[in-house]
Amino acid sequence: MSLTQLRLLGLLRDRRPRMTELADFLGLDKSTMSGLVERAERRGLVQRGKSPQDRRAVDVFITPAGSELAERLQAEIRVALGPYIDVLSADDRDALTQLLVTAADDHRLRRGTL
Template identity: 70%
Template sequence: MTSDALVDALVRNTFEVVGVLTRIGAEHDLSLTQLRVLGILRDRRPRMTELAAFLGLDKSTLSGLIDRAEQRGLVARGKNAQDRRVVDVFITPAGLELAEQVYDEVRRALTPVTNRLDPQDGDQLAKLLHGLHSPGRDLAP
């Protein structure tokens, strides 16, 4: 596969996945960025500054995003266990429940696409896509 064909395939598939995420997020009054925040917080408790950097948002934009999520009871802020001057953000039980519900809906919506692959090819594709992930863009768990 040529580089152009690979880029085209990645872009086409990204548009399909983003379309699903946008539709399902809208059904729950969540933007793509809010979906990303809930997804990130499912298994980690980052510092506000780490989360802002990961999402490419300035501090005030992230604060507004977190304020709105807090008002909905989806996330909360707390002092960092190692450094009391630092503020962490974490998912609440209600936020985790919503994140899991959205994930289930996304999985069901994408099942017709993923079922086109036999299981071995699906595993290989997941491995290949994981290899494209930028390691420097990870948040500490």
């Protein structure tokens, strides 16, 4: 699974965005985003459907299989990063978390999605 596919599943865990919103957040053009979603859809990880708010728009949402895979991958990442994070003090873990949140927010600001 590519990093972009992993990010897609992570984004869909708690939201049902429109295709255009996903493309903006991931920094992809429309055709690349469509291909990414199509591949994930063929694997049974995501589905597309009409937006409940705007029937003309297409939302993307995670399937139960996609949720299971995302949870499993998140657990594997935690295990892999554990030895590096566990040696940090509580203050350093908080600082790392803040740096990552700030970096993610900066990325969204540059993309215009925050």
